[in-house]
Amino acid sequence: MSTYTAPIRDMLFVMTELAGLDTVAALPGFEEVPDLAEAVLEEAGKLAGEVLAPLNSDTGHTGAQWTADGVIAAEGFKDAYWQFVEGGWNGLSCPAEFEGQGLPELLGTATHEMWQAANMSFALCPMLTMGAIEAIHHHASDELKAAYLPKMVSGEWTGTMNLTEPQAGSDLSAVRSKAVPEGDHYLVSGQKIFITWGDHDMTENTIHLVLARLPDAPEGVKGISLFVCPKFLLDADGAPAQRNTVQCVSIEHKLGIHGSPTCVLAFEDAVGYLVGEPNKGLGYMFTMMNEARLKVGLQGLAISDRAYQLALSYAKERVQGRPANAKAGDRTAIIGHADIRRMLLTMKSQTEAMRAIAYTTASYMDIARHSEDAATAAAAQARVDLMIPIVKAWSTEVGQEVTSLGVQVHGGMGYVEETGAAQFLRDARITTIYEGTTAIQANDFVGRKVAHDGGAALGVLLNEMKATLEELAAAPGDDLAAIRASLTEGVRALEELGQWVVANFKPNMVDVLGEAVNAVMLAGYVCGGWQLARAALVANAKLAAGEDPAFYEAKVLTARFYAEQLLPKASSLLTTVKTGARTMMALTEEQF
Numbered sequence: 001m002s003t004y005t006a007p008i009r010d011m012l013f014v015m016t017e018l019a020g021l022d023t024v025a026a027l028p029g030f031e032e033v034p035d036l037a038e039a040v041l042e043e044a045g046k047l048a049g050e051v052l053a054p055l056n057s058d059t060g061h062t063g064a065q066w067t068a069d070g071v072i073a074a075e076g077f078k079d080a081y082w083q084f085v086e087g088g089w090n091g092l093s094c095p096a097e098f099e100g101q102g103l104p105e106l107l108g109t110a111t112h113e114m115w116q117a118a119n120m121s122f123a124l125c126p127m128l129t130m131g132a133i134e135a136i137h138h139h140a141s142d143e144l145k146a147a148y149l150p151k152m153v154s155g156e157w158t159g160t161m162n163l164t165e166p167q168a169g170s171d172l173s174a175v176r177s178k179a180v181p182e183g184d185h186y187l188v189s190g191q192k193i194f195i196t197w198g199d200h201d202m203t204e205n206t207i208h209l210v211l212a213r214l215p216d217a218p219e220g221v222k223g224i225s226l227f228v229c230p231k232f233l234l235d236a237d238g239a240p241a242q243r244n245t246v247q248c249v250s251i252e253h254k255l256g257i258h259g260s261p262t263c264v265l266a267f268e269d270a271v272g273y274l275v276g277e278p279n280k281g282l283g284y285m286f287t288m289m290n291e292a293r294l295k296v297g298l299q300g301l302a303i304s305d306r307a308y309q310l311a312l313s314y315a316k317e318r319v320q321g322r323p324a325n326a327k328a329g330d331r332t333a334i335i336g337h338a339d340i341r342r343m344l345l346t347m348k349s350q351t352e353a354m355r356a357i358a359y360t361t362a363s364y365m366d367i368a369r370h371s372e373d374a375a376t377a378a379a380a381q382a383r384v385d386l387m388i389p390i391v392k393a394w395s396t397e398v399g400q401e402v403t404s405l406g407v408q409v410h411g412g413m414g415y416v417e418e419t420g421a422a423q424f425l426r427d428a429r430i431t432t433i434y435e436g437t438t439a440i441q442a443n444d445f446v447g448r449k450v451a452h453d454g455g456a457a458l459g460v461l462l463n464e465m466k467a468t469l470e471e472l473a474a475a476p477g478d479d480l481a482a483i484r485a486s487l488t489e490g491v492r493a494l495e496e497l498g499q500w501v502v503a504n505f506k507p508n509m510v511d512v513l514g515e516a517v518n519a520v521m522l523a524g525y526v527c528g529g530w531q532l533a534r535a536a537l538v539a540n541a542k543l544a545a546g547e548d549p550a551f552y553e554a555k556v557l558t559a560r561f562y563a564e565q566l567l568p569k570a571s572s573l574l575t576t577v578k579t580g581a582r583t584m585m586a587l588t589e590e591q592f
Contacts (some may be wrong), residue, residue: 002053002115002306002309002310002313002419002420003049003053004046004048004049004052004053004056004118004306004309005045005049005309006041006044006048006049006114006117007305008038008041008042008045009551010315010355011041011110011113011355011359011521012037012038012041013535013555014355014356014360014514014535015037015106015107015110015359016034016354017111017535018264018356018359018360018534018535018538019106019297019356019359019362019363019533020360020363021034021037021069021106021363022032022034023363024104024106024366024367025364025369026541027104027366027367027370027371028370028372029096029102030103030104030366030370032249033103033104033107036103036107036506037107040092040103040107040111041107041110041111041114042119043087044089044110044111044114044115045086045114047083047087047089047114048114048115048117048118049118051080052084052115052119052122052123053081053119054076055074055076055077055119055121055122055259056118056119056120056121056122056259056423057420057423058256058258058417058423058426059417059418061074061076061259062073062074062075062122062261062345063075063121063258064200064251064258064259064260064261065251066248066250066251066261067273070199070200070201070248071199071200071201071202071248071251071261071263071586072091072201073200073201073202073259073261074121074122074259074260076443077122077202077259078201079204080119080122081122081125081155081202081203082202084126084155085154085155085156085165088101088116089108089111089126089130089155090126090130090153090154090155091153091154091155092107092108092111093107093108093130093206094130094133094153094260095137095149095153095397096390098137098145098149098150099150099152099153099154100153100435103525104362104363104366104370105362105363105365105366105369106359106363106365106366108362109294109298109358109359109362110359111128111300112127112295112298112302113135113298113301113355113358115127115302115306116295116298116299116301116302116303117302117303117305117306118306120260120302120303120427121255121257121258121259121260121427122259122260123299124196124197124257124260125158125196125197125200125260126155126158126201127292127295128158128159128160128161128196128197128292129152129155129157129158129159130158130159130286130291130295131159131161131288131289131291131292131295132152132160132161132207132209133149133152133153133159134287134288134291135161135209135226135275135284135285135287135288136148136149136152136209136228136275137149138284138287139226139275139276139284139287140228140275143543144228144273146228147234147238148207149230151205152207152224155203155458156203156204156205157203157204157205157206157207157439158197158200158202158203158205158206158207159206159207159208159209159430160195160197160198160206160207160208160209161195161209161285161288161289161292162192162195162197162198162208162209162210162211162229162265163175163192163211163285164192164193164194164195165177165190165191165192165193166191167192170437170440172211172221172224172282173219173220175190175211175212175213175224175528176213177190177191177192177210177211177212177213177267178190178212178213178214178215178369179212179213179214179225179227179272179274180214180215181215184271185271185272185273186212186214186271186273187269187270187271188212188227188229188267188269188270188271188272188435189212189267189268189269189270190210190267191264191265191266191267192210192211192264192265192267192387193264193265194252194262195208195262195263195264195265195324196260196261196262196263196434197260197261197263198248198261198262198263198264199231199248199251199261199263199265200261200266202212204232204240205230205231205240206230206231207228207229207230207231208231208246208265209226209227209229209256209275209285209288210226210227210229210267210272211224211225211226211227211281211282211285212224212225212272212281213225214278214279217278217279221282222279222386223276223279224279224281224282225274225278225279225280225281226274226275226276226280226281226284226285226351226501227272227273227274227275227281228272228275228281229244229246229267229270229271229272229273230243230244230271230588231243231246232244233271235556237465244270244271245267245268245269245270245271246265246266246267246268246270247265247266247268248261248263248264248265248458249264249265249266250263250264251263251264252264255426255429255430256423256426256427256428256429256430257427257430266416272460284348287539288333289435290388290435292385292435293366293388293389293391293392293435293436294303294358294361294362294388294391294392296392296396296431296435296573297354297357297358297388297391297392297393297394297395297396297432298358298391298395299396299399299428299431300354300395300396300397300398300399300428300431301351301354301355301378301395301399301432303399303402303403303424303427303428304324304347304351304354304398304399304402304403304428305351306424307347307402307403307405307406307421307424307425307428307435308344308347308348308351308402308406310343310406310420310421310424311343311344311347311405312335312407312411313342314334314409314410314419314499315333315334315335315344315409316333316334316335318333318334318413319331319332319333319334319568320332320333320334321334321337323333323336323337324337324338331506334351334409342565343405343408343409343574344409345558345565346401346402346405346565346566347402347405347560348558349399349401349532349558349561349562349565349566350401350528350562350566351402352396352532352535352558353527353528353529353531353532353562354394354398354528355397356528356531356532356534357390357391357394357524357527357528357531358394358395359388360387360389360531361383361384361388361391364380364381364383364384364387365380365384365422367380368380368384370380379460382453382456382460383457383460383461383586384458385448385449386445386449386450386457386458387460387487387527389441389442389444389445389449390441390445390520390522390523390524390527392435392436392441393432393438393441393442393517393521393524394446394520394521394523394524394525394528395524395529396428396431396432396438397432397438397516397521398524399428399431399432400425400428400429400432401442403421403424403425403427403428404425404426406421406424406425407421407422407425407570428550438517439516439517439519441520442517442519442520443513443516445516445519445520445523446501446505446512446513446516446519446520447505447512447513447516450498450501450502450505451501451502451505451506451512455498455499455501455502458494458498459498461527462491462494462495462498463497465487465491465494465526465530466491468487468530468533468534468537469484469487469488469491471537472484472487472533472537475537475540476540477540477556479536479540479556479557479559479560480536480537480540480556482560482564483532483533483560483563484533484570485532485563486529486563486564486567487526487529487530487563487567488504488568489570489571490525490526490529490530490567490570490571491526491569492529492571493522493526493570493573493574494516494522494523494526494570496574497519497522497523497574497577500577501519504580508580510581510585511580511581511582512580513581514580514581514584514585515576515577515579515580515581517581518576518577519572519573519577521569521573522569522570522573522574522577525566525567525570525573526567526570527567528562528566528567529562529563529566529567529570532558532559532562532563533559533563535555535559536555536556536559536560538554538555539551539552539553539555539556539559540556543556
């Protein structure tokens with residue numbers, strides 16, 4: 001299995017130059033963050049590279065195993081997990097009132113990229129715990145917070161989210177699990193499937209957040225409530241005691257992420273505690289899901305960076321053929337061939353674009369949560385809401401392309417398990433499916449995020465993009481001129497897309513939803529191109545000041561490659577979107 005080196009220089013560049021680390025540091029309680037950031041990333045990089053990455057192998061380690069007594073974590077995971085916990089990494093961005101470190105989401109996002117890149121199967125466990133912490137923190141009673149959050153924040157206990165049932169995949173209106181009141185708690189019964197890290201032996205307790213219906217609940221999504229169902233009930237001192245009646249009856253045999261147990265859980269009159277008010281569980285769960293969707297988008301970024309690192313290393317070492325313009329002489333490493341360069345730059349540029357989109361979204365999360373100015377916080381939340389489906393959908397779909405290219409760079413060796421390239425492709429495949437498929441994200445983008453407010457939030461984003469175009473126009477150099485020309489067309493396509501969605505969503509909803517995936521991909525390509533253009537502007541100024549030519553020239557040229565080779569996809573996607581869904585809906589079922 002390949003090694004992993006956290007790209008700390010690139011991470012810090014995005015955090016400081018694009019994601020507004022100084023703006024985040026101006027928020028209450030974050031004043032020392034700029035001084036801490038590099039040291040935190042350095043230490044996180046050591047754990048990721050030295051402890052987690054060596055365990056990320058389908059061929060060299062035993063995966064998660066089901067037994068009648070419970071799930072046994074993959075080989076080496078338990079020791080690694082406790083190094084993770086003892087280092088304080090689980091609570092990095094968690095509230096200080098529950099023993100977290102209270103650092104910003106922006107910094108936490110960078111560390112999560114490292115965990116996911118080093119070992120996605122492992123990183124899913126703290127990722128789900130973070131989502132559960134968010135839901136409990138925002139919606140549960142003070143009593144439940146006091147009982148569960150300190151141990152979850154520390155990582156001594158882990159958390160899960162239990163939504164899906166056999167008959168109810170993404171359609172949560174079909175959830176049948178029941179919760180019957182009994183004294184100060186409820187008895188929860190039902191079966192949940194696809195529960196990531198639903199059972200394991202790494203910690204002494206697992207806290208399940210479960211969607212279920214009360215006996216008098218209305219039908220559909222308006223009748224779903226949220227419950228805390230711990231694996232072990234707590235005694236009077238708050239310690240795990242009696243085993244609750246929830247069992248892992250099996251784990252799935254999957255295409256990838258073999259180190260992460262995906263469980264079928266059976267609840268049989270399990271003791272559960274209501275979170276918040278009855279019948280409002282779905283709204284509460286979305287707090288958890290939005291956190292998870294950002295992190296899954298990070299998985300698309302992280303697995304892409306890992307695949308790129310492996311492919312780049314191989315391309316520099318593998319000697320084959322001569323350069324196209326050389327008829328004699330020594331053979332070259334394959335990085336000397338034009339098509340290998342095309343693939344590597346496609347991987348590199350899209351990975352950098354994904355990182356910029358994810359980190360800037362995380363910084364807006366910090367502003368939305370911590371700004372003392374209500375209008376500023378509301379505007380930041382509007383940006384977060386707009387960007388989450390783009391981060392999740394575009395980054396994970398692009399992750400499929402990047403990890404597939406990683407196999408292709410290796411040639412036949414990429415198809416051999418020992419190189420590790422094939423595992424990245426398999427692991428990446430789930431990211432477009434869980435926490436809401438690409439289509440679900442796309443429908444959310446066009447419906448709730450563009451049509452719902454008449455394109456207002458998108459309009460604010462477009463105005464910022466147009467301001468960047470003006471900066472590019474005023475900057476010298478052929479590279480920035482080429483970037484500006486392509487970005488101008490991309491911004492035009494995104495603006496036209498927004499207008500089309502707003503005009504057609506109500507009268508032609510089938511058309512809009514039928515093209516929603518193309519729409520969110522268009523938005524992703526343009527947002528990525530915009531962020532790389534911003535990076536190129538910064539890098540151009542640094543070059544003019546004589547700073548680090550190798551690093552900053554690479555930023556400019558990577559942005560130009562993206563602008564020339566990838567950003568034009570936006571215009572072609574706009575043409576596709578405008579065709580609507582007529583043709584795709586025209587065939588009868590029998591004609592397929």
